[in-house]
Amino acid sequence: MVNYGIAILLLPLMAFVVQIFIGKRLPRNGDWVSVSAVALTLCLSLAMFGVMLVKYDPEFSVDETWTWFDLGSLQVQIGILIDNVTVVMLLVVSLVSTLVHVYSTAYMEGDLRYSRYFAFLSLFTFSMNGIVLANNLLGIYIFWELVGLSSYLLIGHWFEKDSASDAAKKAFLVNRVGDIGMFIGIMLFFTATGSFLFRDVFAGVESGLLSTEILTVAGLCLFAGAIGKSAQFPLHVWLPDAMEGPTPVSALIHAATMVAAGVYLSFRLFPIFTPTALTVIAYIGGFTAIFAAIIAVTQNDIKKVLAYSTVSQLGYMILAVGVGAYTYGLFHLVTHAAFKAGLFLCSGSVIHAMHYAYHELHDHESDPQDMRNMGGMRDKMKTTFLTMLICTVALSGVPFTSGFLSKDAILAGTLSFTLHHPEHFLLVLFGFGAALLTAFYMFRLIFMTFYGEPVRREVYDNIHESPSAMTAPLVTLATLSFFLFFTLPYFNPFSDHGWFTVLIDSRDSVVPGHLNLTAHEIAEGMHHAHTPAMLLSILIAFSGIGLAVFMYLQKRISADHIAAKLSLPYKLSLNKFFVDETYQRYLINPSLILARMIAFFDWEIYDKYIVNGFGKVTEWFSRVVGIRWDYDILDQQIVDGVGRTTGFFSARLRLIQTGKVQNYLVWVLAGVIMIYVFQAI
């Protein structure tokens, strides 16, 4: 198994190295290198998956560590941990990655930096696998930043666009903010337990090396990393901008895998979160879910809608972790990976078509991503339409889809949590409210894009279905959005009971003092809350869809009318609650100003007047003592301050040496007397 893991880790890395150095010289700019490398990893992970299914053992786990470097009294160790979670994640990553690679061969065709693009895709795959495989905090942190790097590079792929380069920088910096928190958390744990390995850390926590308060803080610090990566409020701002990158990238990194890393981390670390920490996590997740959903409702850029929906879904997963249903958080991660990637790729195909159409018409003004320019495309792009519809249904949580299973489970978990702690009723509202909005804005998207009358006929005429290299992945992902693949070997579409829930079983918290509910209690609670939650969520999903039908299909209710009615919420939502503006005004600008001020002080004041001041004062004295008028290079700047006084003094002091010998003699006597006085005192 471990060798498989290493191979999975290194194959994409090799692809990256080959591509970056000789990619341009290879035939087809060497995309086949990356594609085959990733395909191989897919095979390997499938093999591992098979092994896992054969074993069918919830407890299965391989953990191997090596000493990275040795400081004498302390070895820094890193290693690989392979258990069912790893296997599933590996499968998800390599599958989506492979599909995206294939898709890109068509989507990015003829791009200026084609080979570079694939190099970075492979780099990303490598780093993402690294996160999944690492068995220690330091390793996770390392790959954590590396996925950040590849995301930076890919978002900035079309760096000629300022918006792209800005988005890239923003993504990296915002993630760094989270990473700092994460690093502090790592330091806290390392200081207490003296190791990075999960097992040592857990053991340390269990044996109470950290007081509950510290443990809470440390846990939240680590979670800060997740906030950054998984674009949770308040660090969600980078994800929508990240849509500046090529759409396949958005599908791979910013929908399916990287942004889910935060959830994965929280999943891994769940046992060390204290109740307080978990509550905070739950609220962050829940709030993000509803918050992003509200924004998504009013967006017109097709990718922006999907981006905010991603944020919102990630909120769900985090919420799941917070309320203790964290296995279902992971479950949702997996299902979501499939259909959200599918959605992005579909939107990509739509954009591709629009772009092509505009290109034909030599129209470089209109925005191919704006849904208001689309409409009625369903008969032109059948495959895309169908696949996208399926994914949308899944995302809205309609029965018979994978999304239904996972989301339903999360809602159940939330419900049971609230039943245990009624004071946290908000979480339920968040959860179900988000579900309602999700169904609504997703179908809004569908209707605006594929139904209704095309806005511009000539554009419509130039729309063509995308090549098979692009549609094949769509079909695959759409297929995977059905419940069947997750409930095997059972066939009950209304119960998430299946291989997943069996193999990925939840563990008890290791926080000392049994402050948390045990896994069993949580499962119990969810079991009770399951039926009501299910009914409620079905109801909500359909009402959301119905609302969308009324407003955007049958146009019974005018959206503009409502917007006018609710103008304030509308504006807030349309402008993403002005979060970016706030940061710009109250964080970024002030720190830039501070930097300028300090630099100015350092250079223009401290250096020029204080440091040089010594030289200048010396020089001043020398003039005062030296009775000389004239001046000299070092300290021309000094004059400003001291010049006038100097004139005054030297005017006085010139009296000393008039060149008249008798004055000198007076000074001799004066000197004698001075000495006498000195010795007297």
Added chain:
Amino acid sequence: MDFNILSWLIWVPVAGALVIVALPRDKKDVIKWVAASFTGLQLIFAIVLWMNFDKDFVGFQFMEKAAWIPSFNITYMLGVDGLSLPMVLLTALLSFLCVFVSWNIDKALKGYFSLFLLLDAGMMGVFVSLDFFLFYIFWEVMLLPMYFLIGIWGGPQREYAAIKFFLYTLFGSVLMLIAILALYFTCGRTFNMIELMATAPTALDTLSWWGFSGMKVVWILLFIGFAIKVPIFPFHTWLPLAHVEAPTAVSVILAGVLLKMGTYGLLRINFPMIPDGTVWFAGALAVLALINIIWGALCALAQTDLKKMVAYSSINHMGYVMLGMAAVVAAGAQHGSNSAAAQLGMNGAVLQMFNHGTITAMLFILVGVIYDRAHHRNIDGFGGLASKTPIYAGVVALAFFAGLGLPGLSGFISEAIIFLGAFPVYRTIVMISTLGILLNAAYFLWSYQRIFLGKLNEKYADLPEINGRELFTLVPLAVLVVLLGVYPSPIIDVMKTTMANIIELVQVSPLMIMP
């Protein structure tokens, strides 16, 4: 061993300088190649030294000792340990590369290279000399060539920069001289560092300067001398000026090697010889480190001159080194004798010294590359170069990411273990200084965006790509940066024994035992 390799390391460049002086001034290529070959020879010696170094040996190796001035008990004494060896390698490597960096110097080639080789010899001498007096001589000798190199081959403000550098550093070193003499007389008239390490910690207790504890005063005097080189916060303003005005190769040497001398001195002299002072001052050192980190980063963020930004980034990076050094007290009882933390901090500090040497050298070389082509360094004056010169952009990206401490590149490991080491002792300080990581990323990425991303600035539509010679100077450093980023053991294994030894030496201080 009878083959005095350390002496060779020092005197080979001197010989080279003499040869160059003897050459006729119009044989430019010959001069260059002579310089290259002599520094190359030195580099080979350094590598041989590395190969034969015994990692587990506590104390100094390849010792050489010869009487010099018996009447004043001054000896010519050389030796290396795990602390100086990385510095020796760094010096040799950078000197060799810098010969090629300064390949297209045309003004007074002869003088330039002879002075450069003398500078090389001086630096090497500082790192290998074990006699305090010898150390001081090399320390000062280095100033002269540096003064001329900045003053003659420097930028528009070169005269001012040169004299400022000279005055500033001399100020530090004369105070150091006083401290050296005080040590000499209080410790039984010896300059022998090994003996001083043994005797000084106790002997200094007897010393008293107008009521102050002499130990503290001596520590401070030495500290000022070294702090100016590092440079530590209030003494830092000579650095941006000198770095900006100096020619590329000299900036590389300045940032790559000279700054390390400050921290090297602290680790070699202050820590083992005056442990009480070290423990007494450690907290302040950490605070100064914090100031360096934040202050340097903020200043760098505000710069519009690329070279000045890099210069300030060195201030910021040297802050990490100091932070790691301050962690030495973690081994003390009052900090739960957490020797692991001390190890992390100290090793991190030295590793960071080495890594910063390579990274900042890359940065300055790259700045030189763009300056040779565009003849200005104004960050906002470029734009979109990445599409024009992808290779150059790529190398810069590597250097920048290394500078902002990206995992997988050498900068990360050293910074990470420095933080880990310092954290148990200085929680708050470390937490604040992690902001430095963010700011690093901010100024590096921001300037990268302004120079390379966005629309191509038409002025540079036909900017030539980086050429082979420049790549040749960069590739070795890049390889080191990546290699040590993935696998730092080569350096760590060499130095960990020595670091452990220094930590023990510091631990003898009574202040360490006191709760």
Added chain:
Amino acid sequence: MVDLNTYLVIGALLFSLGIFGVITRRNGVAVLMGVELILNAANVNFVAFARFGGMDLSGHIFSLFVIILAAAEAAVALAIILNIYNNMGTINIDEADQLKQ
């Protein structure tokens, strides 16, 4: 009764007068005379001490040496002043102030 103190007082007076002369006179020769007064003040002291202090003759010898040297010094000084006169047409020493800083 003339005793040591009388001589010492006289010496002191001469000394002060000499200094006064040196400081105030503008004429070079007069300044030199002031110097001579100072020297002679010392001579008076020497002789007086030697005579009354019941000491050996070294005091007398000393004053003899002083007289001789004073003569030599005066000779040189006068030569220089003469030279000044030839070049500048004056022996007024505070007109000799070209070498001011």
Added chain:
Amino acid sequence: MGNIQSISYFLPELMVIATVVVALIADLVYSDRNSYKVGYLVIAGLVVASFTLWLSLPEETTPIFLNTIVVDPFSRIFKFVFLLATFIVVLMSMNSDELKGVRTGEYYTLMAAMVLGMSLMASSVDLIMVYLSIEIVSIISFILAGYLRAQVRSNEAALKYVIYGAFSSGLMLYGLSLLYGLTGTTKLFQLSGSISSLGPGSNLTLTVSTILMLAGFGYKVAIVPFHFWTPDVYEGAPTPVTAYLSVAPKAAGFALLIRFFNTLFGTGQPLNSPVWQAMEGVPWQDILMVLAAVTMTVGNLVAIQQKNIKRLLAYSSIAHAGYILMGVPVLSQEGVYAIVFYIIVYLFMQLGAFSLAIVVSNRYGTEIIEEYSGIGWKSPYLGFFMAVFMFSLTGIPPTAGFIGKMYLFAALINGGSQFYWLAIIGVLNSVISLYYYMRVVKVMYFQGGREKDLYVPGGMSAAIVLAMAIPSIYFGVRWSFLADWVNSSLKFFIAGF
């Protein structure tokens, strides 16, 4: 020891005297045109004198001529300094354009005579002899300063010098008379004893007389505030004379100062000789320390302002007097040792700098520093050596100047914590001095066009410069020989009391 026996110990001085006489007669013989040949005679005489001096190795401190002067290693090493300095300066004068067209016969003769005076200063142990020797040196300096009779500046310098000198020697004489009155003896060795037997009653007189004597010495070695004559005289006098005055008489003055203070107050250990109890509460050490600090600071600060290389070196010589003076208050073996060492080193670098200044003014006809621009490129030879001397004067390794300074600071540090502040002021001063010394280097190398006429000075001046430069570097690297020599020459001196 009686006069007759003394003769044998007096051989070197006799040689000098003989030189003077021969030179005088020769000068009468020579015509104006050949008058400069006297210089060669003088050189020959000096060589012979140094040879005899080399032969006479005093075993111990021997008082001769009825205990008026002594022959000891201390005076011997100083005599070497005087001879060497004079030797160099005579050569310099021969190559200086200033003295062309003037009858230089007496000039050289006077220099030879000055050697005599200075060696008497270095070796006199009797107040009479002290005064006598000081006067000899002074009077000759007056004449030398005014030697260019035709030049008003030179005259003026001489005039100021003579008045100032006469005045301060008058003060000193008065002080001596008081001292004599107190102790009843003129012999230094007895003075110490009889002072310690004085009661506190005579404290005031003793203090006054010492201060007055200090004024006399201070004028000779140009200590602030007795330095005012220096700049004017140095500027007015012919350059070789300036060089000479800034080295040789200073050295002599210090020899005298050291001997005087050590004999009176010194026992090798400061502050515990009976003399100190005798004048309780009179902080001689502090006075000297303050004087040293003030002197070097003023010298350096004023030097920063100078545009003329001669004036610059003149003021820097004041500063160096200050450095040297740092060694006096320590009154310890190290102190004296450092002083002697420094004076020897100082001789090389100062004379070297002056000789280069002369070469430059002969070649480029300027003494203004700003007009040195580009010399470093035009004539690397001049540039390089000027740089060496500047570094050495600043005290940067690996030059002799640094070693000298280091010994001074070492003496202070070793002396005890009451000297530390002085040491710190000293090092800070060397930082200040760096600024103006480097200005010369900067002008030579960083400024001006770089056209190369590749001027290499002619034989004799080149030889002088080399002769000064090589020691300035060599003693910075291997000074064992010098150190041992100085050490051996102090043995008896310190042991003397």
